[in-house]
Amino acid sequence: xxxxxxxxxxxxxxxxxxxxxxxxxxxxxxxxxxxxxxxxxxxxxxxxxxxxxxxxxxxxxxxxxxxxxxxxxxxxxxxxxxxxxxxxxxxxxxxxxxxxxxxxxxxxxxxxxxxxxxxxxxxxxxxxxxxxxxxxxxxxxxxxxxxxxxxxxxxxxxxxxxxxxxxxxxxxxxxxxxxxxxxxxxxxxxxxxxxxxxxxxxxxxxxxxxxxxxxxxxxxxxxxxxxxxxxxxxxxxxxxxx
Numbered sequence: 704x705x706x707x708x709x710x711x712x713x714x715x716x717x718x719x720x721x722x723x724x725x726x727x728x729x730x731x732x733x734x735x736x737x738x739x740x741x742x743x744x745x746x747x748x749x750x751x752x753x754x755x756x757x758x759x760x761x762x763x764x765x766x767x768x769x770x771x772x773x774x775x776x777x778x779x780x781x782x783x784x785x786x787x788x789x790x791x792x793x794x795x796x797x798x799x800x801x802x803x804x805x806x807x808x809x810x811x812x813x814x815x816x817x818x819x820x821x822x823x824x825x826x827x828x829x830x831x832x833x834x835x836x837x838x839x840x841x842x843x844x845x846x847x848x849x850x851x852x853x854x855x856x857x858x859x860x861x862x863x864x865x866x867x868x869x870x871x872x873x874x875x876x877x878x879x880x881x882x883x884x885x886x887x888x889x890x891x892x893x894x895x896x897x898x899x900x901x902x903x904x905x906x907x908x909x910x911x912x913x914x915x916x917x918x919x920x921x922x923x924x925x926x927x928x929x930x931x932x933x934x935x936x937x938x939x940x941x942x943x944x945x
Contacts, residue, residue: 771890778897779821785901786817789908796911802922809929810907816936817900824893827943840879847872849941861934864899868892868938893942900935903928 790811797807850872854865871892875885907928914921 768886768890771887771894775824775890775894775897776821778894778901779824782897782901782904783818783821785904785908786814789904789911790814790818792908793911796916802919803916806916806922806925806929809926810911813904813907813929813932813936816933817904820897820900820936820939823940823943824897827889827893840876843872843876843879843885846941847876850938853937857934860931864896864935864938868896871895889942893939896935896939896942900932900939903932903935907932 793807793810793814797803797810847869850865850869854862854869857865871888875888875892878885878888907925910921910925910928914925916922
């Protein structure tokens with residue numbers, strides 16, 4: 704079915720109408736009573752035809768989301784693979800001493816959570832992909848409250864991650880109130896957190912390979928990085944828990 708469209712938005716349709724009008728009056732000698740409605744019909748039909756050839760905004764939005772899903776899936780998978788490598792390295796390097804055992808447990812826990820992330824983000828990806836509705840403002844506000852609650856007991860880099868997430872959630876809530884689609888923004892939040900986790904994991908791996916594991920101070924630094932990695936992953940889980 705041809706949809707009505709405003710010819711003024713389609714100069715080619717207006718041009719075709721003008722050509723019909725001039726040809727009808729000058730070449731065919733038709734009266735204005737006949738040619739004006741004809742020219743108008745040509746403009747309207749031409750605009751409708753051109754409108755049909757334009758990409759469907761909803762289809763374009765779904766295609767964009769699909770690409771974002773694929774990027775998010777790939778980043779989650781890469782993080783999980785790197786976490787598995789680090790887990791194996793930690794098992795080989797941390798073999799003795801009580802504080803090394805504590806560090807090994809901390810690193811293993813952080814790596815296990817990273818390995819589980821792809822499976823945890825899959826449900827929200829599926830949910831966002833198969834709905835045309837906006838994210839619930841109630842869910843976004845609940846996420847914001849949880850972030851603000853965690854902020855009160857956090858400091859340092861972990862607090863910085865939470866502050867950034869708080870700003871993103873507030874922006875998403877505002878977008879939802881304005882009636883705009885927040886799905887893409889939520890995916891960006893997840894992607895950013897996964898990249899943050901990947902950066903901390905890389906720091907942890909680099910430090911583990913070069914640290915003096917008999918030095919308690921350096922071991923503490925590794926434990927702090929493990930805790931930071933856990934903190935970032937908790938933020939990811941917060942976004943996918945609603």
